[in-house]
C-alpha cells in the first residue's frame with residue numbers, strides 16, 4: 485500500500501503533554517508547594533492562578549529545572565524532567581519567560597533574538613573562526629528567521645533599537661519573542677501582561693491565539709483575570725501551595741472556594 489493510501493490517524497487533541505505528579509517544594513520550614521498533581525494537555529492554554537505566595541512561580545521553577553523539588557515527579561511527553569538542569573529541559577522544548585524582564589538592554593532588538601537563535605545554531609567554533617561560506621549562509625538564514633519572529637510578534641520596526649529603549653510593554657513582547665526563538669513546544673509565561681495597559685493586553689491576547697496556532701502548548705501564570713478568562717481552556721487555582729480548583733474558566737470563576745481565596749478580593753479591589 486502506498487503511503488498516500490494509509491488513512492492518517494485521528495489526532496488526539498487531549499494527550500497529556502506535561503504531567504506534574506505529587507510535587508512538593510520546601511524552603512526550610514516553609515512548604516511552598518504541597519503534593520501538587522496536575523497535567524497540561526497537548527495544545528491547550530492552561531492558567532495557574534492564585535493569591536501572592538500561592539506557589540505559582542515556584543511551580544514554574546520546579547518544572548523548568550531552576551529548583552529541585554523535595555518530592556514528586558515531572559514528565560514531559562512521557563520523559564522525566566525531574567533532576568535535569570534548565571538547559572536540558574529547554575532542549576526538550578520546554579521554554580519559559582520570567583516575571584522580571586530578561587531582555588539584554590544593551591543589545592539591539594534583533595540581536596536579542598539572534599542570541600537566542602545562536603544557542604540553537606549548529607555551527608562549530610572552528611567553522612566560525614575559519615569563516616567558512618556555510619557560516620555566512622547560516623548567519624543570513626538566522627537573521628531572516630529573527631526578522632520573521634519579530635514580524636510575528638509585531639516588533640520588526642524596532643529591530644535596530646536597543647532593548648532598553650523599548651517601552652515596558654514592548655520589552656515584555658520581546659521577551660516572548662526570545663522564548664519563541666528557542667522553538668518551544670511548551671511555553672511557560674510568567675505574568676506576561678503585568679505592567680501592560682489594557683490595549684497592549686488585548687493585543688497580547690490576540691498574539692497568544694496566534695502562538696497556539698503554531699502548535700505550542702501554553703502554561704500561563706497571570707493575575708490579569710480578563711486575560712486569564714479570555715485565553716484559557718482550563719484554569720487551576722492554587723492557594724497556600726495546594727490546588728483548590730481545576731476546571732473551565734467559567735466554572736472556576738463561580739467556585740465559592742476560589743472567590744473566597746482569591747477572586748472575590750480581586751474583584752472588590754478592581755471595583756474599589
Ligand SMILES: Nc1ncnc2c1ncn2[C@@H]1O[C@H](COP(=O)(O)OP(=O)(O)OP(=O)(O)O)[C@@H](O)[C@H]1O
Pocket residue numbers: 511514516534535536537538539540541542543
Ligand atoms: N527561594 C525562596 N526561598 C524561600 N522562600 C521562597 C523562595 N521562593 C519562594 N518562596 C516562598 O514560597 C512561597 C510561594 O512563592 P511563589 O513566588 O511561588 O508564589 P507566587 O504564587 O508565584 O506569588 P506571586 O503571585 O506573588 O508571584 C511564598 O511564601 C514565598 O515567600
